[in-house]
Amino acid sequence: MAAVLGCIADDFTGATDLAGLLARSGAPVSLRMGVPSEPPRDVAPFEVIALKCRTAPADQAVAECRAALRWLREAGASRFFWKYCSTFDSTAAGNIGPVAESLMAELGASQTIYCPAFPENGRSVFMGNLFVGEQPLAESPMKDHPLTPMRDSNLMRLLAPQTTKPVGLANRLTVARGVEALQARLAALRGEGVAHVVVDAVADQDLEVIADACRDWPLITGGSALAMGLPHHYRAAGMLSASVRPPAPPDLAADAVVLSGSCSAMTQKQVARYLAQAPGYQLDPITLAEEGPGAALDWLEAQSMAAAPLLYATAEPQAVRAAQERLGVARAGAVVEAALAELAIRAREQGARRFVVAGGETSGAVTQALGVRRLTIGPEIAPGVPWTYCESDGRPIALTLKSGNFGAESFFADALSKLGAAQ
Ligand code: ADP
Numbered sequence: 001m002a003a004v005l006g007c008i009a010d011d012f013t014g015a016t017d018l019a020g021l022l023a024r025s026g027a028p029v030s031l032r033m034g035v036p037s038e039p040p041r042d043v044a045p046f047e048v049i050a051l052k053c054r055t056a057p058a059d060q061a062v063a064e065c066r067a068a069l070r071w072l073r074e075a076g077a078s079r080f081f082w083k084y085c086s087t088f089d090s091t092a093a094g095n096i097g098p099v100a101e102s103l104m105a106e107l108g109a110s111q112t113i114y115c116p117a118f119p120e121n122g123r124s125v126f127m128g129n130l131f132v133g134e135q136p137l138a139e140s141p142m143k144d145h146p147l148t149p150m151r152d153s154n155l156m157r158l159l160a161p162q163t164t165k166p167v168g169l170a171n172r173l174t175v176a177r178g179v180e181a182l183q184a185r186l187a188a189l190r191g192e193g194v195a196h197v198v199v200d201a202v203a204d205q206d207l208e209v210i211a212d213a214c215r216d217w218p219l220i221t222g223g224s225a226l227a228m229g230l231p232h233h234y235r236a237a238g239m240l241s242a243s244v245r246p247p248a249p250p251d252l253a254a255d256a257v258v259l260s261g262s263c264s265a266m267t268q269k270q271v272a273r274y275l276a277q278a279p280g281y282q283l284d285p286i287t288l289a290e291e292g293p294g295a296a297l298d299w300l301e302a303q304s305m306a307a308a309p310l311l312y313a314t315a316e317p318q319a320v321r322a323a324q325e326r327l328g329v330a331r332a333g334a335v336v337e338a339a340l341a342e343l344a345i346r347a348r349e350q351g352a353r354r355f356v357v358a359g360g361e362t363s364g365a366v367t368q369a370l371g372v373r374r375l376t377i378g379p380e381i382a383p384g385v386p387w388t389y390c391e392s393d394g395r396p397i398a399l400t401l402k403s404g405n406f407g408a409e410s411f412f413a414d415a416l417s418k419l420g421a422a423q
Helices: 012-023 058-074 096-107 155-162 172-176 179-191 204-213 231-236 265-275 285-291 294-301 317-327 329-349 360-369 411-422
Strands: 005-009 029-033 046-050 079-083 112-115 123-126 129-132 167-170 196-199 219-222 256-260 280-282 310-312 354-358 374-382 385-392 395-402
Touching: 005 012, 005 058, 012 029, 012 046, 012 079, 012 360, 012 374, 012 385, 012 395, 046 058, 058 079, 058 096, 079 096, 096 112, 096 155, 096 219, 112 204, 155 167, 155 196, 167 179, 172 179, 172 204, 179 196, 179 204, 256 265, 256 329, 256 360, 265 280, 265 310, 265 354, 265 411, 280 294, 285 294, 285 317, 285 329, 294 310, 294 329, 317 329, 329 354, 329 360, 354 360, 354 411, 360 395, 374 395, 374 411, 385 411, 395 411
Parallel strands: 005 046, 005 079, 029 046, 079 219, 112 196, 112 219, 167 196, 256 310, 256 354, 280 310, 354 395
Antiparallel strands: 029 374, 123 129, 374 385, 385 395
């Protein structure tokens, strides 16, 4: 079987989010962590490659995404989706624009669209400005993100320094007039040489119009929700089989661990809520940098995995800033990620088979440490956050990778009871 849509995601939680939403179509979705070293086999109609390139130098991110594109083309895909965060997480140096331009050049595409909207999770784009709930992006907690603080809400302004070709807007008034009006606007912009078009969307219906208007484009870019509008067009065109068979959950022990390296506002609430019902240990980047993770490993060793203990570096912006001033942004993140990765391995050795991980970068570090290369998408816990099934060290495990602001306050407990219910 050949891939119908090849997707490249700039972080691991983003990739599971996208894979989970594509799986709502009932078609098989395969999620691969990093570009596979071997040629494609067991190809699914929806192939998602998860990279960890959101904060990498732009030339490295571009090289990784080009390698992913080559693999997906070999897998038979002729349409591609470049997935980034619904809060457009990036820096002035990239990587959303540079990667899009490079993929466009490879594919011979003269234009692409940008739509990070995810209405179900409160992300909307209006007149080119991104909102988180009712707040402009730059006034939302994203302004304090440890790695990609978002201090402007205007997507055209954010994108322009990241691209060499002109940036334009197809606004909500056009999208509301339907598929043909949007196609006409995109064509007019193309005539003016506009290669990068931000497209407004405030509701799922807008995303459906956009997906319909661009369904045969070689490359579209956006948050995960935009991709949800694509499968039924492929099915109508006879590119997807009608048969639906959800994957069987593996036979897993109940033992679990929760690892959180996300400092997002929602994760802070989730950590506080979960600490009321389970044992927890807070990691401090400065202690980790000076003394290593020994104390945390000792604490973990004394825990029963049946209690699903929580290890977290999650902290308020003030504490994050203090650690970053002392260690530098990159090192503060790196010591936390390395510690959580080591703790994940130790938890597996202590019998944990269900891993709840919070944070995009954190998920990348933990997944790599567990040696997970390929995941099958299981039941959805919250919009954009499914359980996934995979193997680690020859044993079946389940992983859920939650990006910062996703999930309800009770997410950690929700996740653990959801997989229990599926068994
Ligand atoms: P999110 O999905 O919320 O963006 P990420 O895991 O992608 O979460 O990013 C959070 C980053 O912040 C990670 O690199 C993590 O290691 C780092 N971090 C976590 N806790 C702290 C802390 N207390 N101080 C400084 N940096 C931290």
